[in-house]
Amino acid sequence: MSLKFSPQIEKEINKIIKNYPQKQSALLSILHLAQKEFGYISEEVERLVAQILDIKPIRVREVVTFYTMFHQRPVGKYHIKVCRNISCSINGAEELIDYISEKLGIKVGETTPDKKFTLSVVECLGACEHAPCMQVNSEYYGNLDKKKIDLILERLNNDIND
Numbered sequence: 001m002s003l004k005f006s007p008q009i010e011k012e013i014n015k016i017i018k019n020y021p022q023k024q025s026a027l028l029s030i031l032h033l034a035q036k037e038f039g040y041i042s043e044e045v046e047r048l049v050a051q052i053l054d055i056k057p058i059r060v061r062e063v064v065t066f067y068t069m070f071h072q073r074p075v076g077k078y079h080i081k082v083c084r085n086i087s088c089s090i091n092g093a094e095e096l097i098d099y100i101s102e103k104l105g106i107k108v109g110e111t112t113p114d115k116k117f118t119l120s121v122v123e124c125l126g127a128c129e130h131a132p133c134m135q136v137n138s139e140y141y142g143n144l145d146k147k148k149i150d151l152i153l154e155r156l157n158n159d160i161n162d
């Protein structure tokens with residue numbers, strides 16, 4: 001296996017592993033570091049993490065495919081994840097997904113050519129009382145409508161994140 005973590009991340013990994021009685025318990029933390037290091041969790045990264053933690057790669061795959069916070073392929077600078085679960089759907093999520101898709105000129109699962117935005121749909125974000133909602137990187141946005149989407153996209157497009 002040729003893929004390696006940088007010495008700095010490797011140091012962090014070793015420190016984290018020491019916090020657990022069984023090293024496989026460090027899986028989530030290591031995956032966060034792996035994503036920070038490589039940008040996304042490829043199959044090669046899954047195998048690397050599995051090797052470090054002495055577990056089968058399928059165990060890593062199970063976790064990576066369960067949590068939407070882990071990217072399985074490269075994403076844009078702003079990863080827009082729109083919830084399409086029941087509360088958000090009955091409050092217009094599908095229409096907003098179409099709207100964002102049209103505004104960005106990409107389909108769900110795609111990234112804009114300038115690598116700025118990736119659009120995904122996800123299941124419940126745990127903020128149903130603010131439906132319809134979406135997450136962009138680590139920020140949550142709720143009670144969405146087209147006007148609010150316009151403002152958010154405009155701010156992100158200008159790299160205004162607060």
Ligand code: FES
Pocket residue numbers: 083084085086087088089123124125126127128129131132133
């Ligand atoms: S259904 Fe969308 S946040 Fe729960």
